[in-house]
Amino acid sequence: MAMRTAISSRILSRAALPGARSMSSWWRSVEPAPKDPILGVTEAFLADPSPDKVNVGVGAYRDDNGKPVVLECVREAERRIAGNLKMEYLPMGGSVNMVQETLKLAYGENSEFIKDKRIAAVQSLSGTGACRLFADFQKRFRPDSQIYIPVPTWANHHNIWRDAQVPQRSYHYYLPETRGLDFAALMDDVKNAPDGSFFLLHACAHNPTGVDPTEVQWREISYQFKVKGHFAFFDMAYQGFASGDPERDAKSIRIFLNDGHFIGISQSYAKNMGLYGQRVGCLSVLCEDEKQAVAVKSQLQQLARRMYSNPPLHGALIVSTILGDPDLKKLWLKEVKVMADRIIGMRTALRESLEKRGSTLSWRHITDQIGMFCYSGLTPEQVDRLTNEYHIYMTRNGRISMAGVTTGNVGYLANAIHEVTKSA
Amino acid sequence: MTVGVNVSRFEGIAMAPPDPILGVSEAFRADTNEKKLNLGVGAYRTEELQPYVLKVVKKAENLMLERGENKEYLPIEGLAAFNKATAELLLGADNPVMKEGRIATVQGLSGTGSLRLASALIERYFPGAKVLISSPTWGNHKNIFNDARVPWSEYRYYDPKTVGLDFEGMVADIKAAPEGSFILLHGCAHNPTGIDPTPEQWEKIADVIQEKNHIPFFDVAYQGFASGSLDQDAASVRLFAARGMEILVAQSYSKNLGLYAERIGAINVVCSSADAAARVKSQLKRLARPMYSNPPVHGARIVANVVGDPALFGEWKAEMELMAGRIKNVRQKLYDSLMAKDKSGKDWSFILKQIGMFSFTGLNKAQSENMTNKWHVYMTKDGRISLAGLSLAKCEYLADAIIDSYHNVS
Numbered sequence: 001m002a003m004r005t006a007i008s009s010r011i012l013s014r015a016a017l018p019g020a021r022s023m024s025s026w027w028r029s030v031e032p033a034p035k036d037p038i039l040g041v042t043e044a045f046l047a048d049p050s051p052d053k054v055n056v057g058v059g060a061y062r063d064d065n066g067k068p069v070v071l072e073c074v075r076e077a078e079r080r081i082a083g084n085l086k087m088e089y090l091p092m093g094g095s096v097n098m099v100q101e102t103l104k105l106a107y108g109e110n111s112e113f114i115k116d117k118r119i120a121a122v123q124s125l126s127g128t129g130a131c132r133l134f135a136d137f138q139k140r141f142r143p144d145s146q147i148y149i150p151v152p153t154w155a156n157h158h159n160i161w162r163d164a165q166v167p168q169r170s171y172h173y174y175l176p177e178t179r180g181l182d183f184a185a186l187m188d189d190v191k192n193a194p195d196g197s198f199f200l201l202h203a204c205a206h207n208p209t210g211v212d213p214t215e216v217q218w219r220e221i222s223y224q225f226k227v228k229g230h231f232a233f234f235d236m237a238y239q240g241f242a243s244g245d246p247e248r249d250a251k252s253i254r255i256f257l258n259d260g261h262f263i264g265i266s267q268s269y270a271k272n273m274g275l276y277g278q279r280v281g282c283l284s285v286l287c288e289d290e291k292q293a294v295a296v297k298s299q300l301q302q303l304a305r306r307m308y309s310n311p312p313l314h315g316a317l318i319v320s321t322i323l324g325d326p327d328l329k330k331l332w333l334k335e336v337k338v339m340a341d342r343i344i345g346m347r348t349a350l351r352e353s354l355e356k357r358g359s360t361l362s363w364r365h366i367t368d369q370i371g372m373f374c375y376s377g378l379t380p381e382q383v384d385r386l387t388n389e390y391h392i393y394m395t396r397n398g399r400i401s402m403a404g405v406t407t408g409n410v411g412y413l414a415n416a417i418h419e420v421t422k423s424a
Numbered sequence: 425m426t427v428g429v430n431v432s433r434f435e436g437i438a439m440a441p442p443d444p445i446l447g448v449s450e451a452f453r454a455d456t457n458e459k460k461l462n463l464g465v466g467a468y469r470t471e472e473l474q475p476y477v478l479k480v481v482k483k484a485e486n487l488m489l490e491r492g493e494n495k496e497y498l499p500i501e502g503l504a505a506f507n508k509a510t511a512e513l514l515l516g517a518d519n520p521v522m523k524e525g526r527i528a529t530v531q532g533l534s535g536t537g538s539l540r541l542a543s544a545l546i547e548r549y550f551p552g553a554k555v556l557i558s559s560p561t562w563g564n565h566k567n568i569f570n571d572a573r574v575p576w577s578e579y580r581y582y583d584p585k586t587v588g589l590d591f592e593g594m595v596a597d598i599k600a601a602p603e604g605s606f607i608l609l610h611g612c613a614h615n616p617t618g619i620d621p622t623p624e625q626w627e628k629i630a631d632v633i634q635e636k637n638h639i640p641f642f643d644v645a646y647q648g649f650a651s652g653s654l655d656q657d658a659a660s661v662r663l664f665a666a667r668g669m670e671i672l673v674a675q676s677y678s679k680n681l682g683l684y685a686e687r688i689g690a691i692n693v694v695c696s697s698a699d700a701a702a703r704v705k706s707q708l709k710r711l712a713r714p715m716y717s718n719p720p721v722h723g724a725r726i727v728a729n730v731v732g733d734p735a736l737f738g739e740w741k742a743e744m745e746l747m748a749g750r751i752k753n754v755r756q757k758l759y760d761s762l763m764a765k766d767k768s769g770k771d772w773s774f775i776l777k778q779i780g781m782f783s784f785t786g787l788n789k790a791q792s793e794n795m796t797n798k799w800h801v802y803m804t805k806d807g808r809i810s811l812a813g814l815s816l817a818k819c820e821y822l823a824d825a826i827i828d829s830y831h832n833v834s
C-alpha cells in the first residue's frame with residue numbers, strides 16, 4: 001500500500017525533470033516515531049536551560065555531585081588493556097573469559113552447572129541484547145509460546161518481544177494501593193497460566209517499581225513454577241545494586257536453580273560496572289547436559305551472526321580484566337557497595353525530607369523499595385507539573401531514578417513533590 | 425498434568441552448522457600443521473601475518489585514555505560526532521546532501537548491524553518489497569534478510585567463463601525485477617569476487633535503477649581498501665547521490681580502521697528532503713531500541729577522533745594506502761608465482777584485475793576442500809581467498825596449492 005502511493009506520486013512528478021529521478025520520496029509513509037519514553041526524557045532534560053533542572057529519568061548512576069561515575073577498577077582495567085594488540089573479531093559467542101566470569105556471578109562461584117558445562121552462554125549487547133537474543137531464540141524454537149511479562153515492567157521489554165514476534169501476556173505484579181507487590185494476584189496468574197508457560201522475572205531491583213518479592217515469596221513462586229512446569233527467564237540488570245551484595249542479589253536465581261528449574265538469564269554490566277555505553281552483557285540458558293548446551297549455544301550464535309556478527313570487544317575486556325584479577329574484583333565489589341549505599345541513603349533522605357515538609361501521604365514505599373528506582377505513585381499529570389513547573393525530569397509513570405538524587409537536590413525534589421501532591 | 429522440570433524445553437534443538445566464514449577461522453585454529461594458512465575471514469594481516477592495530481587507532485585510544493571520558497549511554501542513534509564524520513567520509517564534506525540535511529545517519533553495529541537495521545526498515549515500510557543481491561555475494565547477506573523476513577532474489581554478477589563481471593546479465597536482471605525493488609550493491613571491492621564495475625558501468629547501472637524506480641542499497645565495507653584512496657572508493661555512492669537519488673548505505677570500519685571487534689559502522693539513508701530524513705532516522709531508532717538500546721561507544725569515539733583531527737586523518741590515509749599497497753604487492757607476487765609454476769597456459773591475470781581484500785580463484789567446492797585438506801590452506805568453499813591473510817613469503821606455497829587443486833581435483 002505504501003509502495004503504490006510512493007510510485008504513483010513519482011509518476012506524477014517524473015515529467016518535471018527529464019533524465020533525472022524525481023525528488024518525491026520513497027519515505028512518504030514513514031511517520032515520525034514517538035519519542036522513546038525513557039531515553040526521550042534525557043533528551044528533553046539536556047535541552048532545558050534552567051539551572052535548577054534535575055534529571056531523575058534514565059537509570060544511570062550519578063555521584064553525589066550529580067556526575068556520571070567511571071569506577072576506579074574500570075579506569076585501572078583500561079590502563080592495562082590500552083595498547084592491546086588484539087582488535088580481531090571476537091568469536092560469535094563473544095569473549096569466553098568474560099562469559100565464564102559472568103556466569104560465576106549469576107550461578108555461583110563454584111556452581112556445578114558451570115563445572116558440568118551445562119550452560120549455553122554468549123556475550124550479548126548488554127541486557128537489551130540478551131533479552132532480544134532470547135526472544136528470537138524462543139520464537140524460533142518454541143514458535144507457539146508466549147511470554148508473560150509483569151505489570152509494570154521496563155518499557156523496552158514490550159518492544160523486544162514484540163519485534164521478535166512473540167505474543168505477550170501480562171501477570172500482576174505491582175499493587176498501587178500498597179505501592180508494593182500484589183503477591184496473591186501474581187500467584188493466581190502463575191497458577192492460571194497454561195502449563196509450561198514462559199515467564200519474564202526481574203531477579204532483583206525490579207524496574208520500574210523497586211518492589212521485589214521476599215525470599216519466602218520467591219520460594220513459593222519457584223514451587224508453583226515447578227508444579228506448572230513453567231520456564232523462568234530472569235532479567236538481572238542490577239546485581240549488586242539492590243542490596244550492595246551481588247551474592248544476595250542473586251538469591252532468587254539460586255532458589256530456582258536449587259529447585260531444579262532450567263532457567264534463562266540476561267545479565268548486564270551497564271549499571272553495576274558503570275559500563276553503560278560499552279554494551280556488555282551475557283545471555284545464558286541452563287540445559288540438561290553439555291551436549292545440549294553446545295547445541296543451544298550454536299543456535300544463539302547463529303541468531304547473533306544475523307544481527308551484528310559478533311559482539312564488541314572493549315567492554316568485554318574491561319569486565320574480564322576486572323573479574324579475572326582478585327584485587328580488582330575486590331575493588332569492584334567495594335565500589336558497587338558504595339553506589340548501592342549512596343542510593344539507600346538518598347531513599348532515606350528523600351522520605352525524611354517529604355515527611356518533614358508535613359506531607360500527610362505515606363512515603364514509606366520510598367525506603368521499602370529497592371534498587372535504582374522508586375515508583376513514587378505520582379500520576380502522569382503530577383509528573384508533567386514537576387517537569388513544567390520545577391524542571392524535574394522523570395518518566396510519566398512516576399518512576400524516579402534514585403541515582404539522580406543528591407544531597408544537593410533532595411530538598412528541592414522533596415519540595416516539588418510535596419507541592420504537586422499535597423492536594424491529592 | 426504437571427510437567428516435570430527434569431526435561432529441558434530445548435530438548436529437540438539441533439546443532440547449528442558452523443558459520444561458513446567465521447567457522448573457517450575456528451577450523452584453522454584447531455589445525456596443528458605448521459604450514460597452515462588462514463585465507464578465510466577478511467581480516468587484514470601484516471607481512472608477518474599478524475593482526476594490525478593502526479597507529480592512528482593507538483593514538484586515538486591514548487587520547488581517549490588521557491581525557492578520561494565517561495561511559496554513559498550513547499543516544500539510540502549513536503555518537504553525534506561519529507555520525508557526522510561518517511556521513512562526510514562517505515559523501516564528501518561539501519556534498520549538498522549534507523548541507524541540505526537530507527541524510528539520516530544512525531550508528532550501527534558495524535556492517536552487519538547496519539544492514540540488519542536497514543532490512544528491518546524495509547520489512548516494516550515496504551512489506552513485500554524484494555532485495556536483489558549479487559550472485560555471489562557475502563555469505564551473511566541472505567541470512568540477514570532471512571532473519572529480517574525480507575524476501576530476496578539474485579542478479580547475475582560473476583561470470584566464471586571470464587572470471588569477470590557479467591554486466592549484461594546484471595543489467596537484465598535488475599531491469600526484470602519488480603519496480604521498486606532494493607538493489608544491493610557493493611560500493612567497492614566486491615566481496616567475494618573482487619570484481620567491481622567500471623565508472624561507465626556504474627552509470628549504466630544507475631540508469632536502469634532509475635528507470636525501474638528501484639532503490640540502490642550500498643554495502644560499503646571496504647572504503648579505502650580498494651584503490652587505497654578513501655575518496656576514490658566512494659565514487660560509486662557519490663555518483664548515485666549526484667543524480668539526486670534516494671539511497672541506503674551501510675558502512676563498516678572493521679577493515680579500513682582495523683576496528684573489527686569494536687563493531688562500528690553506520691546506516692545512512694539519503695532522502696529527497698530533510699523532513700523525510702528526520703522521520704526515517706526516528707524510525708531507525710525505533711528499530712534499534714529493541715535490538716540493543718544504543719550502540720557501543722568505544723569504536724565510535726575512535727573513529728570520531730581519527731576523522732575529526734586533520735593530522736590523524738592524514739595519518740590514517742597514509743596507513744590506508746600502505747595496507748592497500750601491501751595487498752596489491754601480494755596480488756602481483758601470487759600472479760607471478762602462478763604464471764611461473766603453471767605450465768598449462770591458463771590465464772591467471774584475473775588476480776591482478778580483481779580489487780580489494782579478496783580474490784575469487786574460480787576453484788569449486790571440491791577444489792577448495794582440497795586446498796584445506798591437503799595443503800592446510802583455509803578458505804571459504806566458494807573459492808574465495810582473503811589476500812589480506814597472505815604474505816609475500818607464502819605466495820609460492822599458495823601457488824602450488826592452487827595449481828594442484830585446480831588441475832588435479834574436479
